[in-house]
Amino acid sequence: METLEGMSRTHHCGKISKDDTGKEVVVCGWVSRRRDHGGLIFVDLRDRSGLVQTVFAEDKMGEQAFPKAESLRSEYVIAVRGRVSLRSAETINPHMPTGEVEIYCEELRILNTAQTPPFYIQDNIDVDETLRLKYRYLDLRRPEMQKNIILRHRVTKIMRDYFDRNGFLEIETPMLTKSTPEGARDFLVPSRLNPGKFYALPQSPQIFKQILMLAGYEKYFQIVRCFRDEDLRADRQPEFTQLDIEMSFIDQEYILNTMENMVIELFDKAIASKVTGPFLRMTWQDAMDRFGSDKPDLRFGMELMDISEYVRGSEFKVFESVLKNGGQVKVINVEGYANIPRRELDGLVEYVKNYGAKGLAWIQYTDSEIKSPFKKFYSEETFNKIKEATGAKTGDLLLVVADKPLVVAQALGELRLEMGRRRNLIDPDKLSFLWVVNFPMFEYEEEEKRWKAMHHPFTAPCDEDVQYLMSDPGRVKAKAYDMVLNGTEIGGGSLRIYNSDLQEKVFEAIGLTPEQARAKFGFMLDAFKYGTPPHGGIAFGLDRLVMIMAKRKSIRDVIAFPKTQSASCLMTQAPSDVDNKQLRDLSIKTTVAKKHKED
Amino acid sequence: METLEGMSRTHHCGKISKDDTGKEVVVCGWVSRRRDHGGLIFVDLRDRSGLVQTVFAEDKMGEQAFPKAESLRSEYVIAVRGRVSLRSAETINPHMPTGEVEIYCEELRILNTAQTPPFYIQDNIDVDETLRLKYRYLDLRRPEMQKNIILRHRVTKIMRDYFDRNGFLEIETPMLTKSTPEGARDFLVPSRLNPGKFYALPQSPQIFKQILMLAGYEKYFQIVRCFRDEDLRADRQPEFTQLDIEMSFIDQEYILNTMENMVIELFDKAIASKVTGPFLRMTWQDAMDRFGSDKPDLRFGMELMDISEYVRGSEFKVFESVLKNGGQVKVINVEGYANIPRRELDGLVEYVKNYGAKGLAWIQYTDSEIKSPFKKFYSEETFNKIKEATGAKTGDLLLVVADKPLVVAQALGELRLEMGRRRNLIDPDKLSFLWVVNFPMFEYEEEEKRWKAMHHPFTAPCDEDVQYLMSDPGRVKAKAYDMVLNGTEIGGGSLRIYNSDLQEKVFEAIGLTPEQARAKFGFMLDAFKYGTPPHGGIAFGLDRLVMIMAKRKSIRDVIAFPKTQSASCLMTQAPSDVDNKQLRDLSIKTTVAKKHKED
Structure with missing residues (x-):
């Protein structure tokens, strides 16, 4: 193994261009690819900046040095001193940023050898x-x-x-x-x-x-x-x-x-993506109602729509029992997909079950007829009203979930995303930013049978909801917000409580006794008594x-x-x-x- | 407590100047100091940028609002809307960057109250x-x-x-x-x-x-x-x-x-400190010899000097036994301090014992005589030769330590720093940078009875010393360097071993069996076989x-x-x-x- 002594790198491989033609350069890097053309060896040399072709010619390097070039293998670490030449027109490589030039080696140093890697050092x-x-x-x-x-x-x-x-x-x-x-x-x-x-x-x-x-x-x-x-x-x-x-x-x-x-x-x-503000803002409630998600992907439509009022009061027991218990019947419209294969429909039924729904129904507005598992319970007029209300056209498919609002949102929200993917409605190059605001302050933890802070317990409740902290926690909205990009929450935050009395109340609402709150956050409650400014933040x-x-x-x-x-x-x-x-x-x-x- | 709603901060306290005279501003912050002048309350308001004086006048604010200003206490969090005024010449505060202006309050909001802090919120x-x-x-x-x-x-x-x-x-x-x-x-x-x-x-x-x-x-x-x-x-x-x-x-x-x-x-x-390069470079050996430290403070002199040759071959058993066992007798010259109080000398004896020296001797070249605990063992000529060799003058004090080289270095190096402080030789505003280079590769760990990497085991040994790795580890120098500022090591690093054979040898030199080395660093030894470039680094x-x-x-x-x-x-x-x-x-x-x- 040789050292770099007396030889210092002048250029990065990927930065050499025809402007450097004729210059003597020193480049260092890894042997990415080596081709042998009898007396001529071509090595694509790789460093962080990219690749450049180096050429080892027996007639230039001499019989003594050439065997060193012949010994090169993939991933050897080398330094090459040489002169930049323009490639001849027919050997220009248009797929390589440095494809117009090559470096004719005058001195080669092998800084390190390498075992054959277990996989290729290349993309894809x-x-x-x-x-x-x-x-x-x-x-x-x-x-x-x-x-x-x-x-x-x-x-x-x-x-x-x-x-x-x-x-x-x-x-x-x-x-x-x-x-x-x-x-x-x-x-x-x-x-x-x-x-x-x-x-x-x-x-x-x-x-x-x-x-x-x-x-x-x-x-x-x-x-x-x-x-x-x-x-x-x-x-x-x-x-x-x-x-x-x-x-x-x-x-x-x-x-x-x-x-x-x-x-x-x-x-x-x-x-180099040009994003423009201001970003759309949507309340948590709207996001849940319209997209079944607190992080809606707005790169495509297919919003959730409520058809409860059209299907209420029928013999169809599934809908009736849901609606009587405060549930909803909602749909998404998969445009132009009325002729969905039956097999795929069955798959979708299984799909929504993963998200808590007990089942999935549908309305297929095909050219010839309306198909639906609950067709017999409703008049054609009802189906036409639903068609009109949802803006569906002949050829469209409505997918229907009936359940408690949170279950409908989750199941139909996930189904919307899945259908968006299947129908290729999501433009991978689009960036859809939005703010979701006005989150609920608490969510009910079924396992622990208590209210838990949805964001965290330092989040400030909305002023008008403070009165419901103890009596009706589910009603309390928070000064909390998430930034959503393409259906992913990339950041979330809130204004904070800065009053220790209010903070203690929130701890109480999530079931912490004053002693527990003190054991965990006592120093913070104390600290808040020494002049806390109004403040808030976010994390990405x-x-x-x-x-x-x-x-x-x-x-x-x-x-x-x-x-x-x-x-x-x-x-x-x-x-x-x-x-x-x-x-x-x-x-x-x-x-x-x-x-x-x-x- | 009030909120900031409808009122947004326009300025930071410490940034208000006479250029803002006449402007309406909103400032926020903490009540730093409050003075009451019957109908006029002055509050120094503090934020991250500094302080500004706000004025609450009963005749301007009205009887309704004024009591709110009266209620202000230290560290209350407030927002003040008001107009910037120039202070009259006699009330200008030259010690305050905003001392030429004050803000006459038109609206006060108390954003939070505060308990009395347990200490003053001020410097020093x-x-x-x-x-x-x-x-x-x-x-x-x-x-x-x-x-x-x-x-x-x-x-x-x-x-x-x-x-x-x-x-x-x-x-x-x-x-x-x-x-x-x-x-x-x-x-x-x-x-x-x-x-x-x-x-x-x-x-x-x-x-x-x-x-x-x-x-x-x-x-x-x-x-x-x-x-x-x-x-x-x-x-x-x-x-x-x-x-x-x-x-x-x-x-x-x-x-x-x-x-x-x-x-x-x-x-x-x-x-805004102008430091100039290139920094002084000093080998580890020089730093130890001259300053008794691998991180010498070069803001003052008082270098260690070897007087072994002058004191060798006497009846003084302390020096003789040290010199016979490969030790040294070295001194520092505390200029103009020949008349050091005896009590302080005794203290210094204790001081060096903390750093491993068995004792401390001295030579006081006072106006009237030469005082030294070993005076009777040497001729006056010897003391004069030492005086000449060390460049000491009448009135100077030499402090003497005799021991093994590393002990001498440590004890006298620390004593040098201590005397530098006591004699006020260290300019706190001076910045003395240097590089210490050529560290030893290993140091002997007395407790574990083995050689240990001084820097870490990935440090490259100097090429010419590789041959001594196993036979004489103490002789091996490393490609290691420290940046030192004012006697503190602020950074240290090295060139690294990039050859797995050499790395294995170094592990062996520090007593790791191949199995132990493999258990701890096996993946690294393997990795190094796939084309490792020469590399090095540093950490601050x-x-x-x-x-x-x-x-x-x-x-x-x-x-x-x-x-x-x-x-x-x-x-x-x-x-x-x-x-x-x-x-x-x-x-x-x-x-x-x-x-x-x-x-």
Whole structure:
């Protein structure tokens, strides 16, 4: 192996152009592809900036040096000193940004050799993700992964520039914090210096950012790691990154505008997407009523419509019992799909059951007839009225769900998305932003039989609803808002309670006794008595946002070293067994029997 | 309590100047000081930007509104709408940036009340730090603390701008990593999904940043939280922040220049200090010989000098036995302090004992005589030769330590610093940067009776010393470097080993069997076989750097929410007891008896 001594890189591979013709350059990188044409070896050399073709000619390099070029293999690390030449017209490669030039090597150094990688270092490989994660260092060499990681850097840089320019301070909050088991499960960290006690890794810097408002910092932001020890569904990571924001002396309008302008700037500067404001705003109730979702994908229509009034008072027991119990009958119109195959319809029935609906009905307005499982219970006039009311045309298919409002919303909302995908109604290049506002303050937790804060318990209830905090929590709306992009919640926040009496009332409403509230948040309740300004904030999920911007399907593609669904790192084999001495130092024991550990 | 509705802040308190005279403004903030002059109330209103005087006049506000102004107390949160007036000449306050103006209130809103704080919200308070940490939200309101936190924000912003501009990518590395018990003690995090296994919080992203080089990212940086579970000495925190850097295809010169230029830009932009490069470079051996420290404070002289040759071969057994056993006799010259009080001399003897020296001797060249505890063993000529050789003058004091070289260096190096402080030789406004280079590769760990990597085991040994790795590890120098500012190491790094054979040899030299090395770093050794570029890096301690820039004595003054020496947060009471259910979920038990927990 040779060193770079006395030879320093002058150019990046992907940046060499015909303007450099005739220049002597030094490039470094990895052998991406090597072709041998008897006495001439062509190597596509790859660095972070891209590829350039280097040429090793036996007659130029001499008999002594040429065998070194012949020894090159994929992923060898080399440095090449040579002269940039224009390629002849017939050898120009139009698919390569540097395709008009090549570098004739005058000096080659092999900085390192390489074993043959277990998969190709190129885009669009069809390789099991397990293998990609195990050899993450090779996966991360692939140009598409480099593009994602570079984009992620650009995104955070643009965010920081924006917030700095707008008077926000980035302030670091602790990672070793106090466990407050309200919300998700905490990751715990045993304390050695305080035996028997534990830190928790932060689920978010919520409390600290509010404390910073109270401490007079007025405009705070942080791009910060957060942790949730949840069972990992498809696109969750035990650690994730959040853009965290808090401001004082502002109203909701100010926060929404600040974030909207940030997003507009971000999409413009990072991916040259022109987004225009102001973003549509929709109340939570409207979003649920019209799209069956608190994060509606507005790239297509197919809104939910209520047909309860048309089907009420019939012999059809399904609808009748639903309507008598405060339920609804709602539909979506799948345009031009009246002739849906029966088999697909049956599949849709199964589909909605996954989302809590007991069943699915339909009305097919085909050219020749109206088909519906409840046809016999209603007159043709009723079907025509429904057709008119929903704006359906002949050839359209109405899918019908009857149930309690939340079930209808969920089942029909999911069905809408599914039909949007199946009917190709979703333009992948479209960006549909909106704000969902006026969230409910609480949601009822069936398992625990208590009201829980929908956002978190520091969210301010709407002034006019404060009176119902104890008597009718379900009615209380909150000063809370989410930013939604293409059906994904990318950010959410709220104005906060800044009065300790009101805060105590909210704790009471979610079933915390004053003692419990004090044990968990006592210092915060105390702190709030020393002059807390009105404040509010928001947090954006960075991983998901970058994923959408990079048009990837998995957040793992925009995280350098992600974990699997079992929260393991396949590259480093974390988590792992540790020495007993380490555990003794921490005054803990594992309850897993040794034989299990050695399985 | 009132709201801000319909009233939005137009100005920040500290930014109002006579240019705003006559304007109607809305300011918000905290009541910093309130004076009552019968019918006129003056309130210094404070926000993040500073203070401005607001005036509440009974004749302007009316009898209805005036009592509200009378009700104001310290730290109430208010909003004031009013008109900016020039103060009359005799009431101008030259000590206040806004001292030429005041705001006559036309509308007052009390946004929140406040209890009386336990200490004054002002600079230079003499309050026990425990109280400041408990009420951190109030401590952080003090202007000097706000200045520190704002400076910290500026520092990280300037760093990010610099590295971004120079082609570095900020890439996030995981917080839930694998425990590799080489180095400091790890904080562990039990894994719920992998019972019996543990993550470790990173002591640094060392392995990940090297993996990123291998993955082709070429220039990486990150401002990142790191964790070390050490017994906390004065200025350590269990979690701390690091500016972390790694680059490929570069030499040591490139890294040093990159960091030097960053520091020059940083000091200029953040605190308007003009630092000039290139920084002095000194080998580790020189630094130890001349200053008794690998992080010499060059703001003053008082270098260590070797007088072994002058005192050798006497009847004085102390020196003789030291010199026969490979030791040295060295001095520092405390100029003009020959008449040091005997009592202070005795104190210095105790002082050096703290640093491992068995004793301290001296030579006092007073006007009238030479005083020394070893005077009777040497001729006057010897004392004159020493005087000449050390450049001492009549009136100077030489302090003498005789011991093994490392002990002499440590004791005399510390004594030098102490005498520098006592004699006021250290200019607090001076910035003395230097690079210490060519560190030893290993140091001998007396307790464990083995060689240990001085920097870390990924550091590249100097090429010419590789041959001594096994035969004479103490002789091997490393391609390692530290940046030192005013006697503090602010950054340290090295070129890395990028050849897995050499890496395996270094693991062997520090006593890791191939099996142990494989268990800890196997994936890295494997990774290195797939084409690793030459690379190197450095890390800067952010907390310490900002502390020096802010001219503070404790890093706790530049961390928003620091922990105490027992690693506790006095504000939130972390770490804390947790529910047994939480521990059961994690398959761990605490070994601390319940009665202890309730102590």
